[in-house]
Amino acid sequence: MNLLESYSAKEIEAKWQKIWEENAVFQPEPDSRRKFFLTIPYPYLNGNLHAGHTRTFTIGDAVARFKRMRGYNVLFPMAFHATGTPIVGLSELIANKDPLIWNVYTKLHGIPEEELSSLNTPEKIVHYFRRSAKLAMQSIGYSIDWRREFTTTDPAYSKFIEWQYGILRRLNYVVKGSHPVRWCPHDKNPVEDHDILKGEDATIMDFALIKFKMGDKVLPCATLRPETLFGVTNLWLNPTVNYVVARVNDETWIVSREACEKLTFTDRNVSFVSEISGAELIGKTVTNPLTGTEVLILPADFVDPDNGSGIVMSVPAHAPYDFLALRDLYDKDLSEFGITADLRAIKFISLIESPGYGELPAVEAVDELKVKDQNDPKAEEATKMVYRREFHGGVLKANTGRYAGIAVSKIKDVLLADLIEQGIAEIFYEFSETPVICRCGTRCVIMMVRDQWFLEYSDPEWKARVLKCLSKMEIIPEEFRVEFENKVDWLKDKACARRKGLGTHLPWDKEWLIESLGDSTIYMAYYILAKYVNAGMKIDRLPPEFFEYIFMNNGRAEDVASLTGIPQETVQQIHDDFAYWYPVDLRTSGKDLVANHLLFFLYHHVAIFPESLWPKAIAVNGFVSLEGQKMSKSKGPLLTLRQAVAENGADVTRLYILGNAEYTQDVDWRNDGVVSTRGQLERFYNLAREILTDSSIEESAPLSLIDRWMLSRLHRRIAEATEAMENIQTRRALQSAFYLLYNDLRWYQRRGGKNQLRRVLSAWVRLMAPFTPHVCEELWAEMGEGYVSLAEWPAADAAFIDEEAERAEKLLEETLKDVEEIVKVTKAQPKKIILYTTPAWKRAVLEMALALAKGGKLDMGALMKEAMASPAVAAHKKDVPKYAQKLAKAAHSLSAEALGLDEFQTLCREKEYLAKALGAPVEVYSADEPGADPKGKSSQAEPGRPAIWIE
RNA sequence: GCGGGGGUUGCCAAGUGGUUAAAGGCGCAGGGCUUAGGACCCUGUCACGAAGGUGUUCGCGGGUUCGACUCCCGCCUCCCGCACCA
Structure with a gap:
């Protein structure tokens, strides 16, 4: 016996990790077995692995170990991701000793100061975190084939990426285009989420810029509702705002100064010509480019020069602001603008029919909310209300010509495309909320990046192939399939090249680096190669x-x-x-990668490989929080993998993280929970040790009832755990394989079972091996051949399922519970307990009832008739109706379970045990021949439920 | 706003039409282990109950059904994604 007297994670884990590595236990080569290729997205090397990684990787490792024990030849490789911009950015911040970064990396990531200060180049960072991540993964015992390790900045990997992009180009999936990005004019760079100081929720919205004409000049109006162009009655300018005349491409535009500034960042040629005041323009007329109508320019305060073009088209029938501004002018003297006409004569044009609204929704909304004027804050609310209702329920009216009858929600894209084609409109991008401020303090704009390389993910044929691939794949959990499908639908072209960062250059345009998500799509194939590259x-x-x-x-x-x-x-x-x-048989990943990496993974596979090499399955898991708080790499709290293992041991960390949540739920890492998990694992070890050192166990002794019961439970647990693991449900698997089986064992021992302990333990240790491999390896060394990591997963054998033994134990357990309840309620001190098992006639009636019950109904009359036809039953005719009625009432839940057992014999046999457990002598009679029955209790006996008399 | 996922007994969390007052764990309480124990074992943990019972529960409000935590409708509420960023 070489087992330590008490469980020591440190010793056991270091020992087995060394043995696995030295003996190349997890380095598979092709052979005649079925193969299983499992991959997990490689981690990005800008920090230490944390509890979130730990969860995803541990699930993968448990599956790899499970499949290995199931007889598969399992390949489970790992690599590291370093391409892209963050590592370059990080190296600069470290070199500059940025206080924030310094704090995060010393405190949260636990890097000593001297070491951190040396990480002042991207290469050093990559080297440092690669080593650190690998050590972390080894310290938790992942069964990775490290011969295939690589980093995405390796030269051979770059060749592989170049080859891939060559194919994509040849297939015309890489095309040139332009796209809008959030841009910092000071940094001259796109602004990423974590670089935003204010306005992180702002999205880029595309407005229709409608080009109204005034002679040879264009007055563009930005709108989110181009369909309302049919209902324009006038334009709005703000008389207090400065406007400018500018050359925009080949046209002369009039827009606010702010709008002109924004236009310079778009893909238009913009040059300033002159200033012009709003007041100068008011009173003039412009032409509606769609309808040809002449409309007047009027003054309005609500017009914001910093929103859109600073010129607004007015649709008073459907836009509360427009209606309010117009109404505000009704009794004003506008002669300073040269306007003398009566504005009441302006006729509102209604063009959207929507349920709950009449001709003029804007007017109704203003009345409903009692909005005073255009400066009333409630005007905003009214606008949103009308917009929402018209968008969801509205249909265009006859005056919209060929668009009549179309739902508002469907029209925007179509109409905008038409207007652009006719040269009437352009697209103008605007933030959904302002201002958006960069970390450097500069106000961001929307920049049109030109001549950008795109992966054409919008290609319908490509999408169709992805959807086909999805339809043939296993998605775990299945509920996520619709999520994937929706995201495929939603995915647009993706810019796939950048100017900055680490990575591979586009082979045909060396100025560009391949964007780092785009170089991480089919690298699972590269693992095959990496082994040879690493070997020189x-x-x-x-x-x-x-x-x-x-x-x-x-x-x-x-x-x-x-x-x-x-x-x-x-x-x-x-x-x-x-x-x-x-192909890849399974890719497990955190749910954060669904809408990006996992989707691209599929896209590129279906583009490059034949159908037979498309991925087979994806499993998605949730995150890890700390004491109920969301983890954050940059703000904390953060728990690193190495920290978790150092404090709790590898097996405890694994057991906790695998046993606490399933699928996309989050695991909450709580210290008290981890502590008790450690206790549970120690208990497991101690019990196993006890069993292994017990010399009184006679393994070959004939099976007693309780032995049969134990084996029956064991095989149920094996079946449950196996099924759960096939579905990648680690929590459910552990419930069966660890906690419930442990409870079964306790009952077995309590009931005097012993001789099957070693047999159960052998299965138990193997069942636990995917989850807590180190301690299982340690125990297995005392009881089995070779490594438990390579041992055969226990097979659930239906032949061991022993219904009778389980029923007998259940009867015993329930009888105990009933007696205890009576004792508790009566507060009696039992001197003697008498049990009466069911009379034969009740069994007979129950049998008849079971045969007669149909669809949850039981005909009481029919049952009585049949019962009375039996002489044995008829002898008890006084008592039969009552019992029959009871059965009829419970017709829907009648069970034959109680009939499969000789209750009298069972209870007689357990008399001693019952007496000991209940602390009083026990007598057992059949109700057919009650010995002592002072209170006539025996009449209450029923199948499965003995009558009880306590003295 | 669009899309996805949730709300279960002190906490975490099983549970998709009846065997569910509802698995398992944690916490808490009582008992045992007769030196101690934060170790281990047993019991209890919605309420009431001097015979194994009864009552009230699974976000809220309706509905379907002999029967709903489980199905349908409406509402409230929480979490996640919406990109060119890994």
Whole structure:
């Protein structure tokens, strides 16, 4: 016996991690077994692994270990992600000793100051965190094949990415275009979420910029409701605002100064011509470019020069502000603007029919909310109300010509496209809320990035292939399938190249770096190669032909060998390895990657590989919070993997994180919970040790009832745990394999069971091995052959399911509970307990009732008739109706369970146990022949429920 | 706003039409282990109850059903994603 007297995580875990590594236990090669290729998105190297990573990776490791024990040849590799901008940014901040970063990395990530200050280049950061992450993963005992480790900045990986993008280009999936981004004019860079000081919720909205004409000049109006162009009665300008005349492309525009400034960031050529005051323009007329109508320009205070173009088109029938501003002018003297006409003569144009509103929704909304004028804050509320109701329920009226009858919610994109085609409108981007301020304090604008490379994810044919792939995949949990489908639908073209950061250059346009999500899509294939690269394979020449042969089976090994200088047999072997291991059988990931990485993963696979190599399954899991608080890498709280393992041990960390939540629920990491988990694992170890040291166990002794019961429960637990793990439900698996089985064992021991303990333990240790591999390995060394990590997963054998034994134990347990309840309620001190098991006639009636019951109904009359026909039953005709009625009432839940057991014999046999448990002598009679029955209690006996008399 | 997921007994959390007052864990209480124990074992933990019972519960309000935590409708409420960023 080499087991430590008390459980020591440190000793056990270090020992087995060393043994696994030294003996290459998790380094698979192709063989005749079924293969299982499991991957997890590699972590990004801008910090230490934290509890969130721990969860995703531990689920993956548990599945890998489970599948391995199920007889699969399992490949579980890992790599590291370093391309993109954050690491470059981080190195600059560290080099500058940025106080915030300093604090985060010393306090939250636990990096000593001297070490941190040395991380002043991207390369050093990558090196440091790569090492740190690998140590962390080893310290928690992941069964990773480390021969395949790589980093996305490795030269060979770059060749692989170049090859991939070459294909995508050839397939016309990479195209040039422009797109709007949040932009800081000071930094001259796109602004990312974490770089925003204020306005982080602002989104980029696309307005229609409608070009009203005034002679050869254009007065553009920005609107989110282009359909209302049919109902424009006038324009609004703010007389106090400064407007400018500017050349925009080939036209002359009049817009607010602020709008002109914004236009310079778009993809238009803008040059300032002159200033012009709002007052100068008011009173003039412009032409509605769609309807040709002449409308007057009027003054309004609500017009914000910083919103849109600073010119607003007025649709008083449907826009409360427009109605209010117009009404505000009714009795004003506008002669200073040269306006003498009676504005009451302006006729409102109604163009949207919506339920609950009449002709003029804006007027109704203003009345309903009692909005005073255009400066009343309630005007905003009225606007939102009308907009929402018209958007969701509105339909365009006859005066919108060919758009008549179309729902408002469907019209915007169509109409905008039409207007753009006719040269009447353009798109103008605006933040949904202002201001948006960059971390440097500068106000952000929307910049049109030109000549940008895009992955054309909007391509309908490409989408269709992704959807097809999805339809054939297993999505775990299944509820997430619709989420994936929606996101495919929603996905637009994605900019796939950047100017800054680490990464691979676009092979055909070297100014650009491939964006880092775009280089992380089919790298699972690269794991096959990485083993050879790490072993020193020559990589100075890796032309597309090389990858074509390995991954697409195009070409010949000998040609590739001579092209690359790599030995032909190596080329052949890599090729064969790939053919063996691909496709990916399962990718497990945090739910944060659904709408980006996992989607791209599918997109690129279906673009590049034939259908037979498309991924088979994706499993998604939730996050980890700390004591109810959301974790944050940059703000805290943060728990790193190494910290968790150092404080609690690998197995406890694994057990806690796998056992506390399922699927997309979050795990809440709570110290008191972790402490009690440690206690539970110690208990497991102690019990196992006790069993292993118990020399009185006779394994070959004939099976007693309780032995049979124990084996029956064991095989139920095995079946439950197996099914749960097949569905990647670690929590449910642990409930069965750990907690419930433990309770079963307690009952078994309490009932005097012993001889099957070792047999149960053997299964138990194997059931627990995917979850707590170190302690299981330690225990297995005392009881089994080889590594438990490679042992056979226990098989659930239906032959061990023993209904009779389980029923007997259930009867015993319930009888005990009933007696105890009576004792408790009566507060009696029992001197003697008498049990009467059911009379035979009640069993007979129950049997008849079971046969007669249909669809939850039981005909009482029919039952009585049949019962009385039986002489044995008829002998008790006084008592039969009462019992029959009871059965009829419970017709829907009648069960045959109680009939499968000789209750009298069972209770007689357990008399002693009952007496001991209840602290009083127990007598057992059948109600058919009651011995002592002072109060006639025996008449209450029913199948499954003995009558009880306590003296 | 759009899309997705939730609201269960002190806490965490199972549970998709009847075997559910509702698994399991934690916490708490009582008892045992007869030196102690934050170790271990047993029992209890919605309320009431001197015979195994009864009553009231699963966000709120309706509905379907012999029967609903479970199905349908409406409402309230919480969390997540909405991008060019890993």
